[in-house]
Ligand SMILES: Nc1ncnc2c1ncn2[C@@H]1O[C@H](COP(=O)(O)OP(=O)(O)OP(=O)(O)O)[C@@H](O)[C@H]1O
């Protein structure tokens with residue numbers, strides 16, 4: 058396992074008197090794929106927005122490569138090598154694909170003038186890389202004219218451009234067709250093979266189980282479970298545990314799992 | 321485009337001309353309105369409109385409009401508006417007039433006037449953006465505040481600047497070469513630089529993104545507040561230039577300098593094809609809008625119509641342009 062890329066210590070975020078995130082400790086190391094699970098409203102998106110600097114935590118500490126950061130914001134997060142595909146995709150839909158891909162990270166020549174040719178060719182290359190080779194749109198197409206899956210492609214293309222050390226994907230496959238979903242997973246595997254880290258949020262536990270090697274389950278703003286793939290064994294067990302978190306009746310399936318292992 | 325054959329054959333390979341029209345349809349539409357209007361004027365009074373003097377009189381005052389219309393396109397694109405620019409015009413020009421009157425070189429006076437206008441623009445932007453205020457209401461208030469301050473300080477007295485006419489600065493900034501008003505060259509340079517800034521510069525790209533979706537821009541690490549403040553700074557810069565050029569044309573600074581530019585400027589921006597909702601716009605269109613608005617004044621009177629028709633035709637052009645732009649302005653969400 059690589060170095061400790063990012064770590065949260067006792068991070069809390071409250072909206073009014075509701076804690077969206079209530080004291081979370083978690084970390085992502087270099088080269089690992091972490092699956093973040095939890096019910097709707099568990100605080101997953103809030104947590105990753107804290108990681109990507111969009112939401113300022115009410116309290117707690119953020120460490121990047123072992124160093125406590127101060128004045129953490131979206132710009133610093135990207136500078137630190139963290140790219141995020143947000144649940145809402147964070148696109149500017151009246152702009153071209155090129156402008157969206159380079160939003161906040163424009164390629165410039167002298168005096169801040171845009172390197173239009175380079176941006177365009179890089180955008181073309183990225184779209185090809187993630188498998189969006191439709192002839193219907195070009196890098197100059199307006200994002201508002203694209204389908205939901207194609208827009209997701211633009212958001213992903215933007216996240217991989219900077220060769221980030223950690224890519225955070227917040228429900229990237231929601232609303233995607235099977236083939237598009239497969240493209241996203243192929244992309245995740247590519248990133249994993251290149252030795253970079255991924256934090257993956259999804260509601261399809263089978264998918265997340267396939268892709269991640271460690272799981273963090275959030276429940277009402279707290280970490281209910283942190284477990285590796287080897288420990289949990291199968292997707293069914295993971296589902297069983299998540300049901301237990303939601304309706305804590307009967308025996309904890311993980312205890313059963315440990316009993317079985319002991320036998 | 322990819323070279324791999326795909327089953328997807330809904331290809332839209334368009335000709336260069338087609339793409340140009342598509343990309344510039346807002347400004348081309350505005351251009352069409354302008355041409356139509358000029359044809360009507362020409363038919364109305366061929367003698368006047370084939371005489372260069374009418375164009376000369378428009379070109380003399382057009383630069384003033386351009387200096388404020390272009391930055392306003394930036395502001396509307398970023399999702400803001402500024403109603404205080406006429407007061408900033410007066411403020412910048414006042415500093416210019418005071419300096420020039422006290423014997424300071426006109427170039428340095430111009431620099432001082434523009435500097436004060438830029439600082440005022442920065443202050444306005446800071447108040448609106450960091451105060452989290454509605455720019456419509458806040459700049460309305462600031463407009464009264466600045467204009468009121470000028471009126472109190474000057475007691476409403478104007479400053480005559482007849483000595484300006486013999487200076488080198490006047491010749492360079494506002495004179496004529498070969499019968500052509502020099503300030504038009506400065507205005508053209510201003511437009512060219514602004515088009516680059518708007519379409520080909522990092523700042524312009526961010527102005528578009530922030531106006532399109534401030535949350536997305538923020539999520540991508542853009543300091544949206546800074547971008548918005550800088551756009552107000554640019555407005556201050558343009559207003560300063562506009563006020564000073566208007567003072568030079570009239571050889572007089574009035575405490576009411578700029579007042580008559582408020583509504584025509586806004587009209588020019590929207591007639592030019594920049595929509596009200598932010599994220600998109602056109603500097604060239606806004607410039608043509610400024611030309612249209614400037615010509616209506618002169619044109620109607622010269623075409624032999626009563627001056628009372630000016631407002632009526634202004635309104636007609638605005639409404640027809642807006643209806644025209646409805647056809648090509650699609651708001652993607
Ligand atoms: N800006 C906000 N203002 C007030 N409450 C908020 C805000 N953002 C999130 N919340 C609340 O915080 C809680 C966690 O929200 P969050 O979006 O992090 O959930 P999530 O785990 O991502 O859910 P989902 O799976 O539905 O995307 C929710 O109860 C939500 O109502």
Ligand SMILES: [Mg+2]
Nearest residue numbers: 101102103144
């Ligand atoms: Mg979410």
